[in-house]
Amino acid sequence: MSRPSILTLTSQVLRDPQAVVVAHDTPADLGWLAPRLLAISGVGAALFGAVVGSYRGGEQVLYAAMKLPILLWAPPLLALPAIHAAWRACDVEVSYRRLAVASLAGMARAGVLVSALAPILWLPYSVEVEYHFSVLLFAGMLVLAGLPGLTAIAGAIPAGGHRRWIAATGSLALIGLLLAQTGWLLRPFVARPTTAVALLRPVEGDILSGLGTTLTSSLGLYGDWDAGRDGLLAREPR
Amino acid sequence: MNATTATLALLGAWLLLGGVTALVLARRGQPAATALSALLAWPVLVPLLADAAPRHAGPFATRIDTCFTALRTALADPSATGIVTAEELVSLEHALRRADGRIGMVDRLLAEEALRADPLALQLDRARGLAADEIESVLRGVVQLRVQVGLVALAGDTVPVRERMRELGARVRAMEEISLA
Numbered sequence A: 001m002s003r004p005s006i007l008t009l010t011s012q013v014l015r016d017p018q019a020v021v022v023a024h025d026t027p028a029d030l031g032w033l034a035p036r037l038l039a040i041s042g043v044g045a046a047l048f049g050a051v052v053g054s055y056r057g058g059e060q061v062l063y064a065a066m067k068l069p070i071l072l073w074a075p076p077l078l079a080l081p082a083i084h085a086a087w088r089a090c091d092v093e094v095s096y097r098r099l100a101v102a103s104l105a106g107m108a109r110a111g112v113l114v115s116a117l118a119p120i121l122w123l124p125y126s127v128e129v130e131y132h133f134s135v136l137l138f139a140g141m142l143v144l145a146g147l148p149g150l151t152a153i154a155g156a157i158p159a160g161g162h163r164r165w166i167a168a169t170g171s172l173a174l175i176g177l178l179l180a181q182t183g184w185l186l187r188p189f190v191a192r193p194t195t196a197v198a199l200l201r202p203v204e205g206d207i208l209s210g211l212g213t214t215l216t217s218s219l220g221l222y223g224d225w226d227a228g229r230d231g232l233l234a235r236e237p238r
Numbered sequence B: 001m002n003a004t005t006a007t008l009a010l011l012g013a014w015l016l017l018g019g020v021t022a023l024v025l026a027r028r029g030q031p032a033a034t035a036l037s038a039l040l041a042w043p044v045l046v047p048l049l050a051d052a053a054p055r056h057a058g059p060f061a062t063r064i065d066t067c068f069t070a071l072r073t074a075l076a077d078p079s080a081t082g083i084v085t086a087e088e089l090v091s092l093e094h095a096l097r098r099a100d101g102r103i104g105m106v107d108r109l110l111a112e113e114a115l116r117a118d119p120l121a122l123q124l125d126r127a128r129g130l131a132a133d134e135i136e137s138v139l140r141g142v143v144q145l146r147v148q149v150g151l152v153a154l155a156g157d158t159v160p161v162r163e164r165m166r167e168l169g170a171r172v173r174a175m176e177e178i179s180l181a
Helices: A008-017 A017-023 A027-053 A060-091 A095-126 A131-154 A164-186 A207-218 B003-027 B032-050 B061-075 B087-111 B119-155 B160-181
Strands: none
Touching: A008 A017, A008 A027, A008 A095, A017 A095, A017 A131, A017 B003, A027 A060, A027 A095, A060 A095, A060 A131, A060 A164, A060 B032, A095 A131, A095 B032, A131 A164, A131 B119, A164 A207, A164 B087, B003 B032, B032 B160, B061 B087, B061 B119, B087 B119, B087 B160
């Protein structure tokens, strides 16, 4: 039997990522799968990023399309060794290679799902919704697409061990925290139409302070904190 | 160093590690796409670095790939869950690959003009033929295993599959023991 085409693989990670993990557990399989699953997740995330950047328009479309795949890839890649160690500490025998394939399948699944959500996000963006609401909408959709991706990783963990809930909660918390902080470091994704366009904004505070500000601002309570108007490749609005 | 510079420095370190991983994988004969993937996603490709040095594949490498990919796909079906463990399958496949690698090594020896003239070469050639026949036979057994997995899906009796798996494992182990003797 020949290897599946990239379209078949896309369909498999969407319908049954566990089957992909089970059917590909040799080193040769990992080498074959990695570029394909990264391409699927990268293209999906870039499409979603382009829609997110369309809120501001101009160069922001390109910048957001470049940064979204990194946002999708970074948390599982950074967390992988820690997740492996956490499950081993709970006496669950899972190979690093199996977790790596599951992470790739999870990322690809999330990438396909965010690209499917892109038109839904585009609709409110095209009628110019309020900025803070657009940020929350973006974050919500990312979480919505990310959860089925996480289930692909969780499904690869074999039964057994003890106190599994510690490893499960720790893994989820770690990925969530890394997603949030990576998003904060790589911002802006949704830029205000009146602000400067920048590839990366200076790091001001952290994700928790930023979320607090966004929530209060979305309720109409504005404080004295505002996004800086400088950053890497920053350009003032015309 | 401000925070944005620190972010860029971390990104540079990530790419540097990725570049080294990609270089090592490329030198070990991995396809260019795999090596390039390591540039961005090296943590998932670390298991490929743990693999021993590049192995020379034998004449059955493609057939082993084909047989085991097909078997894994059949076993991934929900109706076939738990019949054969991933470890059993990996162990059988690795043993077959080792046997295939040994045949590949013998083939390279027999291809040398000087060694072919040696009186022992005939004996080596005969032993190579026997080993190749055994691999052929085990690969046919793996194909039959797929058929039996299909029968399990309909009849639900997993015993024949487990017995066949045990038999194949024993035959491959016997090949290893003979070669080690």
